[in-house]
Amino acid sequence: MSLIDKLFAITVAIVAAIFGGLLLLNRDSAVRIGGHIERFVADVLQLTLYCLIFIIIFSAVAGLVFLWAFISKRRLENMRQRDGSYPLQRIKINGGWIYVDPNKIIAPAIAIGGRGAVELFTADAELHLRHAIERAKVSQMQALVPGDAAIESRYGSMYRPGAVFNNATGRYLANAYERVQRQLPQPPAAPEPMPEAPAMQRIRLSDAMNRCIQTQLIAGQADDGALAIFNPLSSIHGGIIGATGTGKTTSVGYSLVAQALRTGYHVVIIDPKGGVDWSPWSQHVEWHESAPDVFPLQIEALWAEHERRMRLVRDAGVRTIDDIGGVPHVMVVIEEYGDLIAQLRRGNKRAADATDATLDRLMRLSRLSGIHLLMIDQYPEEWSQQIIGNTKWLAIFRLGPNQGAKVRQYNADRLPDYGRFIMREREYNAWFAAPYLEKILSFVPASTLRVIDGEFTVQPDGGVATSGEQSMNGAMNGAMNAPSTLEGWYEWTLANYLPHHPELLQVDANGRGIGVRALAEAMAAHGRGDVSQYEAMKGVASEVAKRLRMNFRAS
Numbered sequence: 001m002s003l004i005d006k007l008f009a010i011t012v013a014i015v016a017a018i019f020g021g022l023l024l025l026n027r028d029s030a031v032r033i034g035g036h037i038e039r040f041v042a043d044v045l046q047l048t049l050y051c052l053i054f055i056i057i058f059s060a061v062a063g064l065v066f067l068w069a070f071i072s073k074r075r076l077e078n079m080r081q082r083d084g085s086y087p088l089q090r091i092k093i094n095g096g097w098i099y100v101d102p103n104k105i106i107a108p109a110i111a112i113g114g115r116g117a118v119e120l121f122t123a124d125a126e127l128h129l130r131h132a133i134e135r136a137k138v139s140q141m142q143a144l145v146p147g148d149a150a151i152e153s154r155y156g157s158m159y160r161p162g163a164v165f166n167n168a169t170g171r172y173l174a175n176a177y178e179r180v181q182r183q184l185p186q187p188p189a190a191p192e193p194m195p196e197a198p199a200m201q202r203i204r205l206s207d208a209m210n211r212c213i214q215t216q217l218i219a220g221q222a223d224d225g226a227l228a229i230f231n232p233l234s235s236i237h238g239g240i241i242g243a244t245g246t247g248k249t250t251s252v253g254y255s256l257v258a259q260a261l262r263t264g265y266h267v268v269i270i271d272p273k274g275g276v277d278w279s280p281w282s283q284h285v286e287w288h289e290s291a292p293d294v295f296p297l298q299i300e301a302l303w304a305e306h307e308r309r310m311r312l313v314r315d316a317g318v319r320t321i322d323d324i325g326g327v328p329h330v331m332v333v334i335e336e337y338g339d340l341i342a343q344l345r346r347g348n349k350r351a352a353d354a355t356d357a358t359l360d361r362l363m364r365l366s367r368l369s370g371i372h373l374l375m376i377d378q379y380p381e382e383w384s385q386q387i388i389g390n391t392k393w394l395a396i397f398r399l400g401p402n403q404g405a406k407v408r409q410y411n412a413d414r415l416p417d418y419g420r421f422i423m424r425e426r427e428y429n430a431w432f433a434a435p436y437l438e439k440i441l442s443f444v445p446a447s448t449l450r451v452i453d454g455e456f457t458v459q460p461d462g463g464v465a466t467s468g469e470q471s472m473n474g475a476m477n478g479a480m481n482a483p484s485t486l487e488g489w490y491e492w493t494l495a496n497y498l499p500h501h502p503e504l505l506q507v508d509a510n511g512r513g514i515g516v517r518a519l520a521e522a523m524a525a526h527g528r529g530d531v532s533q534y535e536a537m538k539g540v541a542s543e544v545a546k547r548l549r550m551n552f553r554a555s
Helices: 001-025 027-079 125-144 151-156 166-172 204-213 248-262 295-316 337-347 349-369 385-390 405-408 434-441 473-482 486-499 515-528 530-552
Strands: 090-092 098-099 109-113 116-120 219-223 225-232 238-241 266-271 285-290 331-336 371-377 393-396 419-425 424-431 455-457 466-468
Touching: 001 371, 090 109, 090 424, 098 116, 125 204, 125 466, 166 331, 204 248, 204 434, 219 248, 219 419, 219 424, 238 248, 248 331, 248 371, 248 434, 248 486, 266 295, 295 337, 295 371, 331 337, 337 349, 337 371, 349 385, 393 405, 434 486, 486 515, 486 530, 515 530
Parallel strands: 238 371, 238 393, 266 285, 266 331, 331 371
Antiparallel strands: 090 098, 109 116, 219 225, 393 419, 419 424, 455 466
16 A cells, blocks of 8 residues: 555544544434434435336336337338238228228229228229229239338348349330230130149069169159169168068068169178078078177178278279279178167177177278178167168168157158158158069079178077087077067068968958968968967968958058
8 A cells, every 4th residue: 555545544534533523522413414314315215206106107108109109000001002912901880891902993982881892983994994904014013023111021022123123124114115905804715734744653573673773772662653762882871670560671671682682782681580581582692690699790700801801902902892893792681680789788788889889880981891781670779879870771661659769750650550661751662572582582693602701590499609500490490480479470471481372362252361271380380390280370370361461452
């Protein structure tokens, strides 16, 4: 603190002490001063209250005046022309309302009474009509060039000065063009009939097989004829998602794999369902049975194949496997990935995380090595975000409530029960391919190429998985992998039984299904190992046959 500040503080303290001492020596003066201060504060508060009351009253009056002016202005604005036309006017008479359209009035005045509205002509009616026609032209030009009070202005008028209202428009309004004999408007001529649109071309599965190329595998067709195309070279990986029994495997899955084989892909099937759907393809694809303890080894084998191919790419000094030539692309179909990874997480979370990481890395890098994954699944909620992000092409069949949220298809639960899917926000119809499986396989080449080293199989006694050249469909293994639900038997029948027994879709003269007993015997032989137990399967066989006939008629 400076010397001046100290002297000032000491002076103030001395003055305060002297003033305080005087007050203590003269208490009456102190009381009198306190009373004056109290009255002053009371007067100030009273004046403030009066000011607040005045402000409130003044604001209320001003608000009423502003509201009245605003309503009056809006009423006036509603009477004016905007964009070349006047708004409807509403007039109340004798408790009722009359609506008047000024744009259709050709007289200078109109009389409105209890019986309605009557136009009043001050000259010949035809003269007024001609004037109305000329005025309509002006209104048309005004509509093209909206002004400051245009109806569109609130939402962003696209008017640009000079863009429409030019010299030609001015000459037109001024009648500077060559004058012609004006006539009263004639009724418009009847429009010429529109030519009929060409019929929409429906294609069949055989057409898709003949039209497919390596970059255009056809998955289905929309109601308007558009095709659902899967291009593995641009989308890299795809997914077919849907609840059990929607036909995801036996329609889109079968058709895409058949077209991939036909166009030169090597197809690997990783199948945890024991060959219910894919065992008939075993001579044309590389098919491997899978299970939670086997799946990580199979993914590691795929990664090893990717690395082998990348060594070929590096040794050749090129960018991708396509630049080498002679090395086919590989399409890997993984059935029920969601169920596989969920079971693996419950049993061995570390192995599940490692498998997910390897699969994610493979999906990100396999474009260079020519390996494409096609996931067929009913549990998308088990997919990691990385797997979903790497699966660019998705065909979504019907799912349960809220299951479609994982893949951002919130209306998937509204799709039909079978044969229809959504791809990129559009619905398509799939081809029912299972009944034609034998014919389809006759169009695709056989394959002996192996990508996964050794065959991995699941032991029927519950032991661990082993590798080696072992039979994958023994009698015990077949019984262990037999379906346990109606939906499972339905898909088993589609894939394995119906292609060889098309009579199952027919009925006899009494309307009863043909071949139901034979189907029950086949189910008993597959699921129980004993044909004589077909009686226990007759109910399931009957329901499956009914559903097949219904779906086949609908398609």
